[in-house]
Amino acid sequence: MSSAAHHPDPWPAPTVTGPLDLTVELPGSKSLTNRALVLAALADGPSVVRRALRSRDTLLMARALTSLGAQVDTSGADWSVVPLDGSVPGDSAQVDCGLAGTVMRFVPPVAGLVRGEVTFDGDEHMRNRPVGEVLTALAALGLDVDHASTGTPGALPFTVRGTGAVPGGTVVIDASASSQFVSALLLAGARFDAGVDVQHRGSPIPSLPHIEMSVSMLRERGVQVTDDEPDRWTVAPGPIAALEETIEPDLSNAAPFLALAAVSGGSVTVRDWPAATTQAGDALRDLLARMGCTVRLDEAGLTVTGPTDGLRGLRGLDADLHDVGELAPAVAALCALAGTPSHLHGIGHIRGHETDRLAALATELGALGADVTEHPDGLTLRPAPLHGGEFRTYADHRMAHAGVIIGAAVAGVAVHDIATTGKTFPDFAGFWSGLFPGAAPGRD
């Protein structure tokens, strides 16, 4: 994982000096790794998560499940998991959610399925990220959840007192703030006595591909999921089959790398890009093509080639990113460099991500000269000359990705807390700088 000890803070982002021609092999998907770990902990036998992502979010998930009584061996590239055995070791546990939405939302239902008292807390900002709908839903499904006496109701810190069994049944939630509310209930739902029937009422749910990812991983493990009505998912009670699964590369984390093709007017290939996937990052193929890049998916991987006249040929984008909000910071950075205006919309929910990403992007891109207007649900960016300066990241890995994209195009950009990329990428700064000619050899 990246560490502040190895990289200055703020970190001078490397700038391209000509077209790059790169092939990169990226670490595994956070979303796939953390789902595979949860499902393995609830499975009917030992599982293996091959090519697991080793990053802050996935190690927090491994630790959380271990504290609930699973055995997760993270020592190699392939992680083995022996499922939960019914009781929390020592009868009580503390789960550190860090800044991982997947840990804060996916683990509480699991805690109801083991006997013992489990307290959840996390980074300071994590207390502002929404989770109340999950906790209220879990209480309605028969879990003993205390989030009123521990601090602000509906937020970290909270306590789950598991009895080892969850009655389950039908629940109505408003998942307009995060798709993870639904995924949380579905992933554990097969182990509830009556399964779970989740119905959403409210504004449209963001990040729907992530719910499809949960559904598809459950089905791969033999769980019966019905999703033929909009905004309703039913998981039948039953076992979750143990599985050996190989984790795909993280396609959302591919964004800054593919952006290098556009910034440098060169080509970047990401190896092992899956032909079919539920990852939201697959939308980069369409988004980058719409911006004027050439995109080719073949046995070599996904190759993106930037416009031949470089950034002058990069077109702005009018895009609804509601389904793929986690791409917004990197896409916004590219739009700030494009030759025509952009309007990114449908992403009001990313104000509840690692930071208020719309405010953070407007402030930090604006500070480097971008012409950016913040809207309740998005950003408008118009072409403007950018200049160097400091780019603050607010503990948000994807803000750091936005910063290094600008830094690749504009000399003199210094990105604050580059180590925050460790949330989903081991030694991002070393990997990134190793891609630039003249960089010190031997970085991983």
Ligand SMILES: O=C(O)C1=C[C@@H](OP(=O)(O)O)[C@@H](O)[C@H](O)C1
């Ligand atoms: O389930 C998941 O793995 C995720 C769902 C999405 O969350 P939201 O629905 O809160 O946007 C996504 O943005 C996040 O990075 C990962």
Ligand SMILES: C=C(OP(=O)(O)O)C(=O)O
């Ligand atoms: C929103 C994100 O993370 P989390 O899983 O913490 O919600 C993200 O990675 O962009």
